Amino acid sequence: MTLTSGRYIGHEYDRMIVLFSMQDGGKEIPCAISTTAMDYLERGPQVRPEQREAQFVRLRDRIEARAASKYRATELEGDPRGIVLRGIDFRT
Template identity: 60%
Template sequence: MTFTSGEYRGYDTDRSVVLFSMIDGYKEVPCAISADAMDFLDGAKRTSPAQREQQFLRLRTSIEQRAERKFAAAELEGNPAGIILRSIDFR
């Protein structure tokens, strides 16, 4: 099965993460990336919450490639199990 793009779910201001999903065959895998990780990738500082969706879409390829690597390495967290990307994942 291939790991493919899912949906952009939105920005969670309480947790400072962008929520999105990936698809493993027919199963949706919940994913999140921290605001700090996206700013690190983008070379930005403190992107406003209103700009997070645009930032995610611009960085989507890099974000999804890293999510796929973590999935392949079975680095899942939480319940239900999903992928959480932090700035350390991009260093």
């Protein structure tokens, strides 16, 4: 049960999330991360909406590592079942 990179889907401004996916073999796993969590990871000022994709790419390794961890722990939610990452998921 190893997740690999999927695709960047997009930024939903109204919901303040970035949607992406990861792959478990041939199965696509829907994922989302809050924009607040991404800003927390960069520890800088909030980026503009048109900069969210570039921010996601910069943080992709850390985001996907945490998503894989939640997947292994079967911490899935929503319908369809997927991974939701929030700022608290990155606090140590």
